[in-house]
Amino acid sequence: MSIATVNPATGATERTFDEIDDAELERRLQVAHDAWLAHRRTGFAERAERINRAADLLDADADSLGRTITAEMGKTYAQAKAEVHKSARALRFYAENAERFLAPQPLPDPSVVDAKQAYAIFQPIGPVLAVMPWNFPVWQVIRFAAPAIMAGNVGLLKHASNVPQTALYIQDLFTRAGFPEGVFQTLLISSRRVEKVIRDPRVAAVTLTGSEPAGRSVSSIAADEIKKSVLELGGSDPFVVLPSADLDEAVKVGVAARMSNNGQACINAKRFIVHADVYDAFVEKFLARVAALKVGDPMEDGVDVGPLSSEGARRDLLGLVDDATAHGATVLAGGHAMDRPGWYVEPTVVSGITKDARLYYEEAFGPVASVYRVADIDEAIELANDTPFGLGAVAWTNDPAEQQRMVTELEAGTVVINGSTISYQEMPFGGHKRSGFGRELAAEGIREFMNLKSVRIC
Template sequence: MRTVNPTTNEELRTYDLDSAAAVEGTLDRAADGFVAWRETPITDRQERVAAIADVLRENLEEYAALMTREMGKPLDQSRGELEKCAWVCEFYAEHAAEFLQDDHVGVHPEATTKVAYEPLGPLVAVMPWNYPFWQVLRVAAPTLAAGNVMLLKHAPNVTGCAKTIEAVLDDAGFPDGVFQTLVVEPETIHDVIADDRVAAVTLTGSTRAGSAVAETAGKHLKPSVLELGGSDPFVVLDDAPIDRAVDVGVDARTKNNGQACIAAKRFIVVDDVYDEFRDAFVDAMADLTVGDPTDPATDVGPMARDDLLDELDQQVKETVDAGADVVLGGEPLDRDGNFYPPTVLENVPGDAPAACDELFGPVASLFRVPDEAAAVALANDTEYGLGASVWTSDDARAERVAGELEAGAVFANDLVQSHPRLPFGGVKRSGYGRELGEQGIKAFTNEKTVWLSPPDGLD
């Protein structure tokens, strides 16, 4: 595995792939580790999860710099990601026992009937590069607190982050075999998922990758959770707070260099306020500084890999060839590194990539619609359904429209985001299952019905 600094395209480090024997040893340690870890009192497991937060904060600057070197996000955003990781660990350290306590259900006055939540076993987590610490720890915190163990297959370009996360959990006192990293090619992970020692799988990534992993998991009858791509609509109605919508919209499209599954991608604006929103939005996008992500003045850093830059450039070119207009940006910057500028497209045809596909970079597509009904229809006219936002000054209208939007999460007058206390996931081709919240910790448990009748039976 080779990691490259996307700001300079200079090689950072190479890592040896795990041999077949090494993978076999990792699976054995996971199986053995699970036997002991599931019997560890949950209070002890919670203490270890809480200790992750301590290690992260003690080494925050070191880990943030690593993240920025490997995938290019602005350094301050790397710090913010680590703080959020510490938060999710503290959340499950506080609430895991509460979430996993038995649910007692009254069925018969002489019987004890309950639902118990028991761990399944080793979990394979296939994780992406765009939030290299958060994506892993938002799964690891609840999974490990619940008594499962975890095998991480991270994206190759953030292998350094993967190795560091493993070291973090070691420093936090987790026993051998509870959290391990696999450095393997993508095709190898299917053999790992199929292995009898593996109980379940979770993936965050592209729809194509999710479909392949789901096929393998389904063939072997193993539960899976998939958090896949998105083409989130950002719906601006005629009574929207335009100034705030513009500010949040720019952030929603360019945060993490535009490389987020829940980034706002399709800006659907009703005709009455389209020109006002468009002009302010374009000006705000043009004011962003593109540059070295270690520079505090930088708003947008490089794309994480050169192939991702090429793919985004091709999607924009195809959209323009189909008839769209470039209002701002529209081509890679002529400098070292994988830099693509904040870009705004309008008059996007309905069959163009910017309307149909996920553009994973700082490219916003504007759509003018006549009214609310047309806005909702266009927002739902996609194969994706991860997040959505609606902008209006009317609370009742916001709640009604939120109910009409087809997505796993809808935010009114705010940025679509994941939150430790709330379930997170998508519908349609954005995946299935939920992470975070109470739902996230129960996702990989056996919801076991327990019925205890007295020795002499029930009357």
């Protein structure tokens, strides 16, 4: 795939970029290693000052950077700016909390290990490669970079090939914030060269957010090199609605949870599993709210849903819908490409999906909601868990006993009751089953790429 900005709203190629050659890649890997040797010796206060400066720059650049994000991957301008401000908050969060998260952990009674002092310390491990997706092109990178840099590691970014301007902006951001060359670098390389970077002895670990095939490839290479990897992969998140739920609020939140980011988020609600007692009312309200969505140019005010990221993404999504109908499903709304320039798809609702359909098991990455009728809570939980994925799960119920069952029995990295799945820097985030392993954000995220060293002084 070429490295280029192709505007999803028009299909026009706006700018192309050349890959760096092998000599430049080698230079950057050495610069990263040398930068880490110095950066790991800096104090938390010095790192925090620069990270806070980066946060201020992000906030100041939100309008212009938001336009770049929208031009490159198609989310609405309002959502793009919100992503930038959210990323700035994550930077400030780690500037404030990194030292506490990585404080030495003393053993209260060192005599039990025959020592005068005994404690564990966190130490940075070196350059970390981040292979990142296009759908949240700033947030996904910052939630890796902020903890990594505050911890004393350095970052190497291989971003998705359709967001090169955003990728280069992030490298420039850390330079403008005062970090020396090599603390954070963007590598304009194709996916075929990622293996070479992972295997390089100067690279200590790798983190990837992306598809299951990409995660399988990256983790197998890292395992072959005995290197740490963290994966955040796909999701087919259930959104369970039981009779005690506030139906109007569940519909409002559910439509937003399915259609935000043009339906292209791993943690979007995708499978709406509704108790038979409220199914008809829920679907009627849901369809009305979907019909009211404004689809259009993502730069225009008031637009709710923009285009998909690429022509291939639209083709794949509609292929899932067509396959579902071929296996007996019914399209209740939408289901077609829109007759206009760019890669638009009508907001779509599908019911009657059978286990023979790909849509039952595969992730629908776009504005397609699947709705299922279930007889009781047992069937709801069984259906919610009948997926290879386990990223997030939502349940709407005001019954405390039902809430507890959902928290306990839903197989996911995150469970939300009466809300929607959102990643917050204050809470660990990651997947279960084929949605990946390891955690990002909170204290757990900053500790992923550290050497936890045990110390005894006798």
